[in-house]
Amino acid sequence: xxxxTLRQLSEQAEAAGLSIGRYMLKExxxxxxxxxxxxxxxxxxxxxxxxxxxQRGLTEDTTSRSGLTGQDAKRIMAYxxxxxxxxxxxxxxxxxxxxxxxxxxxxxxxxxATPTAGSCGIIPGVFLSCQERFGWSxxxxxxxxxxxxxxxxxxxxxxxxxxxxxxxxxxxxxAIGMAAGALADVRGAKPTQAIHAVGLxxxxxxxxxxxxxxxxxEVPCIVRNGFGxxxxxxxxxxxxxxxxxxxxxxxxxxxxLEVGSAMPDTLRETAGGGLAQTPTGKRIMEDLRRxxx
Amino acid sequence: xxxxxxFSIIGPPMIGPSSSHTAxxxxxxxxxxxxxxxxxxxxxxxxxxxxxxxYEGHGTxxxxxxxxxxxxxxxxxxxxxxxxxxxxxxxxxxxxGKGLYPHPNTAxxxxxxxxxxxxxxxxxVGTSIGGGNIEIVSIDGFKVKMTGNYPTLVIxxxxxxxxxxxxxxxxxxxxxxxxxxxxxxxxxSGEAMMVLETDEDFPPTLRGELAAYAEIHTVxxxxxx
Numbered sequence: 475x476x477x478x479t480l481r482q483l484s485e486q487a488e489a490a491g492l493s494i495g496r497y498m499l500k501e502x503x504x505x506x507x508x509x510x511x512x513x514x515x516x517x518x519x520x521x522x523x524x525x526x527x528x529q530r531g532l533t534e535d536t537t538s539r540s541g542l543t544g545q546d547a548k549r550i551m552a553y554x555x556x557x558x559x560x561x562x563x564x565x566x567x568x569x570x571x572x573x574x575x576x577x578x579x580x581x582x583x584x585x586x587a588t589p590t591a592g593s594c595g596i597i598p599g600v601f602l603s604c605q606e607r608f609g610w611s612x613x614x615x616x617x618x619x620x621x622x623x624x625x626x627x628x629x630x631x632x633x634x635x636x637x638x639x640x641x642x643x644x645x646x647x648x649a650i651g652m653a654a655g656a657l658a659d660v661r662g663a664k665p666t667q668a669i670h671a672v673g674l675x676x677x678x679x680x681x682x683x684x685x686x687x688x689x690x691x692e693v694p695c696i697v698r699n700g701f702g703x704x705x706x707x708x709x710x711x712x713x714x715x716x717x718x719x720x721x722x723x724x725x726x727x728x729x730x731l732e733v734g735s736a737m738p739d740t741l742r743e744t745a746g747g748g749l750a751q752t753p754t755g756k757r758i759m760e761d762l763r764r765x766x767x
Numbered sequence: 768x769x770x771x772x773x774f775s776i777i778g779p780p781m782i783g784p785s786s787s788h789t790a791x792x793x794x795x796x797x798x799x800x801x802x803x804x805x806x807x808x809x810x811x812x813x814x815x816x817x818x819x820x821x822y823e824g825h826g827t828x829x830x831x832x833x834x835x836x837x838x839x840x841x842x843x844x845x846x847x848x849x850x851x852x853x854x855x856x857x858x859x860x861x862x863x864g865k866g867l868y869p870h871p872n873t874a875x876x877x878x879x880x881x882x883x884x885x886x887x888x889x890x891x892v893g894t895s896i897g898g899g900n901i902e903i904v905s906i907d908g909f910k911v912k913m914t915g916n917y918p919t920l921v922i923x924x925x926x927x928x929x930x931x932x933x934x935x936x937x938x939x940x941x942x943x944x945x946x947x948x949x950x951x952x953x954x955x956s957g958e959a960m961m962v963l964e965t966d967e968d969f970p971p972t973l974r975g976e977l978a979a980y981a982e983i984h985t986v987x988x989x990x991x992x
Contacts, residue, residue: 505772516774517774538784581783586781587779588777591781591786623773627775630776631768637787639871743821
């Protein structure tokens with residue numbers, strides 16, 4: 475890849491006269507030596523798996539092995555059909571879809587890690603709901619995934635994308651930033667403008683700890699994917715409206731690295747603190763251990 | 768760069784619930800299986816850090832065992848790998864490790880040729896760095912660095928002048944470009960290991976061509992797609 479920072483990414487894409495997604499496809503093909511068509515086909519297939527996951531989450535039993543989670547996507551869908559939701563039809567749909575994919579993940583179904591399994595609901599949630607709303611093609615969405623991947627590539631190489639290294643900000647936070655920047659890109663923002671969405675989004679999840687109850691990717695991971703989808707829409711809207719991230723997005727990525735490195739082990743996916751160590755969190759963990767025996 | 772391309776961020780396709788604790792764990796197991804070259808009769812799976820704290824909930828143990836059975840990250844049989852291991856004749860054991868470890872998500876694997884052996888025939892230390900990506904940091908006690916994302920050649924040889932040149936020349940002859948390379952040795956003029964990640968697949972004749980040199984003791988290939 476010819477870029478290491480979000481600034482370089484957006485400037486190089488603009489200089490090439492391409493969207494971030496189209497520029498990333500070109501860079502990817504150059505990096506691997508495969509044809510752009512082959513790379514595009516693989517990403518298109520991944521988008522197909524995301525669609526399947528949304529469908530499964532809305533129609534199949536998504537009760538997790540622990541029994542702690544499942545069926546919440548269906549609750550959201552039923553609610554938004556019965557009543558005018560506070561979020562409105564579009565954001566509530568993104569939220570419902572995001573929960574659907576995360577519930578499929580928790581019930582050991584097939585998903586695409588974006589960038590991780592713990593954060594796998596956010597990008598499919600906003601991509602599928604916006605595709606329906608704006609009538610975008612699968613091709614548009616596939617380029618969108620390349621844009622999300624380009625942003626994630628910079629975040630992952632300059633900071634981290636795993637909860638064990640950097641807390642939930644690194645997983646759900648990165649996914650929101652990737653989704654927001656990619657949505658702005660698909661919606662036609664200039665690359666430099668789309669990159670503002672990344673910094674705006676990341677700032678809102680700085681410090682988010684990884685504290686899974688019982689060590690499972692269920693509580694609070696699944697609902698955070700629902701919230702994440704809504705936040706991604708908000709950050710993309712801000713950037714599209716011309717709101718700028720005063721602290722440049724690359725500097726926000728560095729802050730995420732600094733904050734994550736300072737987090738104690740107990741709040742980095744060890745179930746040693748946070749929600750996992752509340753009285754209820756501890757009771758759930760005990761119950762799970764007993765059930766196993 | 769720890770993450771090389773767009774599909775290390777978007778992807779892999781996988782069976783949940785965790786990319787670093789399930790998909791990454793499966794890929795560490797699969798790297799060990801490919802390096803060992805066959806199914807071990809017994810396997811100690813030693814977990815450290817966050818792996819040790821949460822391996823039961825994330826199915827990390829089942830994922831490593833699935834990898835040892837050569838399953839991919841989206842293989843639907845992964846959740847049932849412990850039963851399948853029994854059927855296929857491998858006895859795995861999960862162990863919580865003590866002491867220092869290189870990364871919060873670390874697994875150490877000891878593979879035994881026969882179930883009654885006291886010493887493992889093969890050892891490997893792997894770390895899961897996020898999003899299903901891994902780094903193998905040790906093989907049979909040699910310090911290495913490999914991701915499994917590329918066609919990878921692992922050679923154990925006598926520590927002698929010209930060994931790297933022999934290997935590099937053979938790869939050049941086949942038009943294979945070396946992307947990364949690590950070398951380590953146990954002692955001066957003792958045993959050494961070199962690990963080469965390349966851009967092209969290896970031709971079937973390469974193993975024989977390398978093994979023809981008396982100083983080259985083992986030749987192994989890894990590529991986790």
